[in-house]
Amino acid sequence: MNIEAIKSIYAFEMARTRRTLLQSIVSPVITTSLYFIVFGAAIGSRMQEVQGVSYGAFIAPGLIMLTLLNQCIGNGSFGIYFPKFTGTIYEILSSPISMIEIVIGYVGAAATKGLIVGTIILVTASLFVDISIKHPFMMVLFFVLTAVSFSLFGFMIGIWAKDFEQLNLFPMLIIPPLVFLGGSFYSIDMLPPFWQAVSHFNPVLYLVSGFRWSFYEIADVSPVVSLATVLGFLAVCLTITAWIFKTGYKLKN
Amino acid sequence: MAPIVSIRNLTKSYASGFQALKGVDLDIEEGEILALLGPNGAGKTTMISIICGIVTPSGGTVTVAGSDILTDYRKTRAIIGLVPQELTLDAFETVWNTVAFSRGLHGCSPNPALIERILRDLSLYDKKDTMLRHLSGGMRRRVLIAKALSYEPKVLFLDEPTAGVDVSLRKDMWQLVERLRASGVTIILTTHYIEEAEEIADRIGVINHGQILLVEDKKALMAKLGRKQMTVELAEPLTAVPDALSSYGVTLAEGGGRLVYEFDAAGERTGISSLLSALSQAGLRVRDISTEQSSLEDIFVELVGEGR
Numbered sequence: 377m378n379i380e381a382i383k384s385i386y387a388f389e390m391a392r393t394r395r396t397l398l399q400s401i402v403s404p405v406i407t408t409s410l411y412f413i414v415f416g417a418a419i420g421s422r423m424q425e426v427q428g429v430s431y432g433a434f435i436a437p438g439l440i441m442l443t444l445l446n447q448c449i450g451n452g453s454f455g456i457y458f459p460k461f462t463g464t465i466y467e468i469l470s471s472p473i474s475m476i477e478i479v480i481g482y483v484g485a486a487a488t489k490g491l492i493v494g495t496i497i498l499v500t501a502s503l504f505v506d507i508s509i510k511h512p513f514m515m516v517l518f519f520v521l522t523a524v525s526f527s528l529f530g531f532m533i534g535i536w537a538k539d540f541e542q543l544n545l546f547p548m549l550i551i552p553p554l555v556f557l558g559g560s561f562y563s564i565d566m567l568p569p570f571w572q573a574v575s576h577f578n579p580v581l582y583l584v585s586g587f588r589w590s591f592y593e594i595a596d597v598s599p600v601v602s603l604a605t606v607l608g609f610l611a612v613c614l615t616i617t618a619w620i621f622k623t624g625y626k627l628k629n
Numbered sequence: 630m631a632p633i634v635s636i637r638n639l640t641k642s643y644a645s646g647f648q649a650l651k652g653v654d655l656d657i658e659e660g661e662i663l664a665l666l667g668p669n670g671a672g673k674t675t676m677i678s679i680i681c682g683i684v685t686p687s688g689g690t691v692t693v694a695g696s697d698i699l700t701d702y703r704k705t706r707a708i709i710g711l712v713p714q715e716l717t718l719d720a721f722e723t724v725w726n727t728v729a730f731s732r733g734l735h736g737c738s739p740n741p742a743l744i745e746r747i748l749r750d751l752s753l754y755d756k757k758d759t760m761l762r763h764l765s766g767g768m769r770r771r772v773l774i775a776k777a778l779s780y781e782p783k784v785l786f787l788d789e790p791t792a793g794v795d796v797s798l799r800k801d802m803w804q805l806v807e808r809l810r811a812s813g814v815t816i817i818l819t820t821h822y823i824e825e826a827e828e829i830a831d832r833i834g835v836i837n838h839g840q841i842l843l844v845e846d847k848k849a850l851m852a853k854l855g856r857k858q859m860t861v862e863l864a865e866p867l868t869a870v871p872d873a874l875s876s877y878g879v880t881l882a883e884g885g886g887r888l889v890y891e892f893d894a895a896g897e898r899t900g901i902s903s904l905l906s907a908l909s910q911a912g913l914r915v916r917d918i919s920t921e922q923s924s925l926e927d928i929f930v931e932l933v934g935e936g937r
Contacts, residue, residue: 378703384733388726395721463717467776470681471734472706628685 381473385481386488389455393489400451401493404443408497411439412504415561426563427594432505437588438560439501441580444494444519445526445555449547452486452530457543460534460627469628475621479531486527487520494519508591514599515590518606522583525610532616535626554580564596579605631695632656633784633815634680639689641675641839649675651839652689657784657817662810663844664830665819666929672839673819674714677786681711693784707735710782714789714819716769720762724753727761728775735780747775750805767798774805785809787818791825803829823929827851837933850928857922859901861888864914873911877904 393400416432423431459465468478501507509515530546537543558580564572575581576597586602589595595602620627634657641650650672657663667673678684680691682702691698693705719727728744748754751771756764761772770790777785787806791799806816806829820826826833827847834844843850866885877900879890888908892899908915 378736380733380736380738384730387733388722388730391726392721459719462719463713463715464719466681466683466711466713466717467731467734469683470706470709470711472703472736473734474703624685628683 378471378473378477381471382477382481382484385468385478386485389451389482389485390488392455393451393485400489401496404447404493405496405500408439408443409500409504411435412501416504427565427592429592429594430505433507433592434563434588435561436498436501436505436507437591438555438558438584440494440497440519441522441584441587442552442555442560443497444490444522445551445580445583446547447493448486448490448523448526449530449533449551451489452483452527453534453537453543453546454530455482455486455534456531457534457537465627475618478621479528479617483524483527483531486530487523490523490527491519494523510593511590514603515587518583518587518590518603521603521606521610522587525606525613528610528613528617532613532620535620538626551580554578555584559584559596563594579609582606630659633659633694634817635692636676636680637690639676639679639691640687641672641679641684642687649839650679650686653836653839653841655834655841655844657815658832659815660810660813661831662806662816662818662829663832663834664826664847665817665834665836666821666823666826667819667836668933671837673836674788675839676836677711677788677817677819680705681709681786682706707780708783710777710780710785712770712773712777712785712787712790714792716766716773718761718769718772720760722761723758724748724761724764724772724775725757727772728779731776732779737780743781744775744779747778750808751775752801767794770794770798774802778809782814784815784817787816789819789821791820791822799825835929835932842932851922856927857892857899857920859890859892859904859918859920861890861908861915862886862917862919863888864916867913871911871913873907874904877907879904 412432415435420431420435425431426434456465459468498507533543533546537545557575558578559575560580564575564581567575582597582602582605585596586599586606589599589602619625634655636653636655639650639653640648642648653672653676665673665676675684679686680693680698682698682705686699694708696704698705722730725744725748728748729739729741732740732744745754748757751774753768753771753775756768761769764772774787774790791802794802803825806818810816818825818830830847832844833847833850835842860882863886866883867881867888868885870879870881870888874888877890879888881887882889890900890904892901905915
């Protein structure tokens with residue numbers, strides 16, 4: 377195992393976060409604070425409780441997930457796309473490192489950043505609304521598994537993307553609808569039966585539901601199903617990543 | 630002694646159907662400087678990229694220090710340094726960090742003293758905290774070299790190291806290559822500048838259309854293929870080559886003011902003395918005589934021309 381190489385890639389990626397502190401940390405915190413002011417304080421104060429939890433508190437896990445997914449996909453994809461774009465990928469490819477080490481370095485850094493931002497959002501949220509965490513272990517498990525699997529998903533997008541347009545396709549166009557329609561801001565009970573059924577095809581529903589369950593013990597789907605979904609998604613991402621490195625897809629000629 | 634890099638029947642076809650390498654065989658001896666000459670698209674960079682792990686070969690084998698580049702890539706890549714042709718660097722990193730990063734990628738623990746020495750050797754130390762995007766082209770080239778040296782490779786590939794580099798930096802680069810060779814590093818460089826190969830290489834390989842046309846000791850190559858030319862400046866111009874001289878194959882140049890005679894410097898008889906006496910017998914007055922040897926460039930143009 378080339379530990380020095382993993383450390384180097386990880387440190388390199390984390391240094392990029394420090395250089396872009398405003399964009400990496402401050403911007404998501406401000407955005408989330410705005411959500412809490414608008415949905416939590418302004419609109420939420422006029423809404424009834426959802427499944428026994430105040431509306432502001434109800435949306436907190438979903439907002440953390442929204443940020444976590446965006447951060448992990450953004451960081452995971454950019455980290456590997458940029459060397460491809462500038463050509464510095466030659467150095468990674470000609471180094472004595474294995475696929476697993478490359479993934480640990482890039483995905484580890486992306487997940488770390490996602491978790492840092494997610495934690496800051498959680499702390500910010502607790503300033504606006506009462507948050508209780510009934511199952512801290514499960515909460516951390518969902519948090520970490522989601523961060524790792526979506527960073528890996530981002531990594532795959534970074535390898536697949538051939539330009540900035542494709543790179544931004546998922547974070548800008550695909551993730552927001554999935555998160556907004558995945559029960560982040562409402563319980564799917566509130567939807568008409570048809571849309572309830574459709575929602576069950578949205579993987580983000582399971583993430584948000586499981587994550588919210590670890591906070592308040594309320595869920596749209598069973599937490600076991602949620603956990604299985606996250607693990608399944610992680611397994612799919614790992615399989616595709618392994619295939620990418622085996623074939624050199626878009627990395628090597 | 631076994632060669633440090635051994636290439637056997639190496640082929641590469643791209644998905645587009647383009648065959649970049651058509652069965653290359655090449656042995657590179659430890660400690661030598663091998664210059665690979667070839668026009669654009671000859672396959673130089675493809676060959677280097679395969680050895681370094683950036684491109685997957687279609688067929689054939691390459692071993693470096695006895696280890697296969699595919700199955701034993703950790704061993705081979707740890708001792709191979711690569712200075713790519715393109716100036717590819719992260720815009721926002723500092724000189725020091727990017728060099729330290731390369732060392733880490735190759736599995737070496739941090740060694741600030743070594744990095745300082747490398748940067749000083751390359752006159753980069755006072756720029757160590759400068760962001761790479763603020764560096765000039767020549768400086769970036771040096772940073773790429775510093776990165777490749779940061780993990781003390783045994784085999785160093787320099788892909789057109791002096792392309793777009795000014796004369797003084799080019800001379801610096803040649804000195805650096807000399808120093809590296811003195812420390813036991815094997816160096817393979819590709820170049821368009823024939824004078825560069827002539828200046829620093831021990832052996833010269835010529836590659837074109839994905840095939841090695843020849844690999845030979847530089848001096849032997851120049852002696853073997855080197856044509857010498859004697860130019861005789863005449864006191865009075867001629868309108869035609871006199872019959873007495875026609876058997877020597879001389880030609881007229883400069884409006885008849887010069888006679889040009891080509892001969893094989895390595896041959897037993899050069900024919901110079903008999904030509905000179907024939908000149909005086911023909912009553913031609915000679916003002917000056919000069920000889921010059923064909924350069925590697927001429928040899929190269931001739932070889933590559935044949936391959937077309």
